[in-house]
Amino acid sequence: MADISSNFLGIKSPNPFWLASAPPTDKEYNVVRAFEAGWGGVVWKTLGIDPHVVNVSGPRYGTLRGPDRRVIGLNNIELITDRTLAINLEEIARVKRNWPDRAVVVSIMVPCDEASWKFILPLVEQTGADGIELNFGCPHGMSERGMGAAVGQVPEYIEMVTRWCKQYCSLPVIVKLTPNITDIRYPARAAHRGGADAVSLINTINSIIGVDLDAMAMSPNTGGMGSHGGYCGTAVKPIALNMVAEIARDGETRGMPISGIGGVSTWRDAAEFIALGCGTVQVCTAAMVHGFSIVQDMISGLENFMDERGYRTIDDFRGKAVPTVTDWRYLNLNHVEKAVIDQESCIKCGKCHIACEDTSHQAITSIKNGERHYEVKEEECVGCNLCASICPVENCITMRALAPGEVDLRTGRVVSGDYANWTTHPNNPMATPASEVA
Ligand SMILES: Cc1cc2nc3c(=O)[nH]c(=O)nc-3n(C[C@H](O)[C@H](O)[C@H](O)COP(=O)(O)O)c2cc1C
Numbered sequence: 001m002a003d004i005s006s007n008f009l010g011i012k013s014p015n016p017f018w019l020a021s022a023p024p025t026d027k028e029y030n031v032v033r034a035f036e037a038g039w040g041g042v043v044w045k046t047l048g049i050d051p052h053v054v055n056v057s058g059p060r061y062g063t064l065r066g067p068d069r070r071v072i073g074l075n076n077i078e079l080i081t082d083r084t085l086a087i088n089l090e091e092i093a094r095v096k097r098n099w100p101d102r103a104v105v106v107s108i109m110v111p112c113d114e115a116s117w118k119f120i121l122p123l124v125e126q127t128g129a130d131g132i133e134l135n136f137g138c139p140h141g142m143s144e145r146g147m148g149a150a151v152g153q154v155p156e157y158i159e160m161v162t163r164w165c166k167q168y169c170s171l172p173v174i175v176k177l178t179p180n181i182t183d184i185r186y187p188a189r190a191a192h193r194g195g196a197d198a199v200s201l202i203n204t205i206n207s208i209i210g211v212d213l214d215a216m217a218m219s220p221n222t223g224g225m226g227s228h229g230g231y232c233g234t235a236v237k238p239i240a241l242n243m244v245a246e247i248a249r250d251g252e253t254r255g256m257p258i259s260g261i262g263g264v265s266t267w268r269d270a271a272e273f274i275a276l277g278c279g280t281v282q283v284c285t286a287a288m289v290h291g292f293s294i295v296q297d298m299i300s301g302l303e304n305f306m307d308e309r310g311y312r313t314i315d316d317f318r319g320k321a322v323p324t325v326t327d328w329r330y331l332n333l334n335h336v337e338k339a340v341i342d343q344e345s346c347i348k349c350g351k352c353h354i355a356c357e358d359t360s361h362q363a364i365t366s367i368k369n370g371e372r373h374y375e376v377k378e379e380e381c382v383g384c385n386l387c388a389s390i391c392p393v394e395n396c397i398t399m400r401a402l403a404p405g406e407v408d409l410r411t412g413r414v415v416s417g418d419y420a421n422w423t424t425h426p427n428n429p430m431a432t433p434a435s436e437v438a
Pocket residue numbers: 020021022023045046074076078079080081107135137138176202203204231232233234236261262263264282283284285286
């Protein structure tokens with residue numbers, strides 16, 4: 001049986017599923033029930049220095065829902081903990097004492113001055129917590145006060161504060177990054193330079209969830225006035241995966257431990273983050289929407305997957321997909337695929353034809369012998385995958401890779417099977433002559 005236990009920076013947990021710093025981890029009552037449900041660890045809701053913050057009393061959340069009303073994305077305008085530092089510290093110490101086999105990491109956000117960090121770090125360390133996570137990511141409210149994302153958007157600040165934490169605290173330091181930045185590699189590199197033991201990402205994305213067209217006011221709003229919030233949940237997973245991969249394959253940060261966050265709600269999501277280099281994953285929205293018990297499906301699903309594939313430990317497949325992530329210019333232009341429509345399962349809705357006809361390459365028929373009939377015209381198909389992506393029937397449209405020696409009916413070229421990348425490709429007007437490629 002696969003062993004899904006995790007050892008992240010020396011912080012051990014029975015599984016890699018941690019609850020992210022957020023309402024599910026904001027008090028002992030929640031965290032204890034999360035541990036009873038099986039979560040491997042928590043990152044405690046972000047602590048600050050008293051006087052503690054005051055949250056709005058009114059809608060803090062907004063949702064983006066799919067047609068079946070399932071929550072796809074969640075927007076929030078909540079601040080860090082609104083409970084006192086003393087109460088949080090007392091509860092953290094008790095939880096860690098009572099749950100020694102679980103990971104208890106404490107998220108911290110204080111003003112960007114040395115004295116504030118020097119003050120809070122020993123207090124957190126005294127709780128017996130396993131590590132600290134620096135919240136450089138909160139994009140609303142706290143960032144207007146020069147904290148959270150306001151720090152995470154300035155690599156020099158990240159490096160400076162990380163150094164203070166390494167200086168005034170002996171616990172592992174995880175730097176939590178904001179996605180509200182153009183290139184995630186710069187803050188990650190800064191964390192690395194500052195001595196961070198790991199990075200975690202992503203925090204939430206700046207967002208306005210919608211507009212109430214009757215009131216002509218953004219939503220959610222507090223008595224008529226609103227403020228942008230932070231977006232998370234399933235919808236942000238692709239953004240998070242890309243940022244994780246960018247850090248995992250960057251020359252300066254390659255090998256740095258990563259805790260993956262953003263849209264994890266199933267074992268499969270978690271496995272994807274692990275395959276792109278993460279040692280643990282953190283979950284917030286899925287727990288808020290479905291409750292703590294979802295971790296059981298995550299645990300059994302990950303175990304089954306690893307058993308089927310013969311992975312004994314998480315490290316056996318951690319980062320395995322990273323070498324497949326590259327720059328566009330290195331993609332193989334000798335690889336050709338064509339869509340194939342399975343006539344047995346086709347329900348003749350015509351969506352593939354419409355999409356291809358109106359917006360792509362006019363490569364799908366619509367009528368044959370006077371009847372609805374959808375078939376790929378190989379001589380027009382560029383293999384873009386739009387038809388397969390929008391087809392409502394699973395596996396009805398698949399992609400077939402042409403074998404070496406086959407002729408691409410669209411270009412008339414024989415598929416060679418050689419790997420030709422765009423850097424040297426003759427069709428590339430900016431091609432580097434092959435002789436100059438290192
Ligand atoms: C209501 C709410 C409050 C949050 N509060 C914090 C916080 O105090 N500190 C923090 O680092 N992240 C906070 N987050 C961000 C989450 O920890 C997480 O990074 C983000 O939600 C993405 O994960 P998800 O897609 O699983 O929700 C909060 C998120 C939500 C929805």
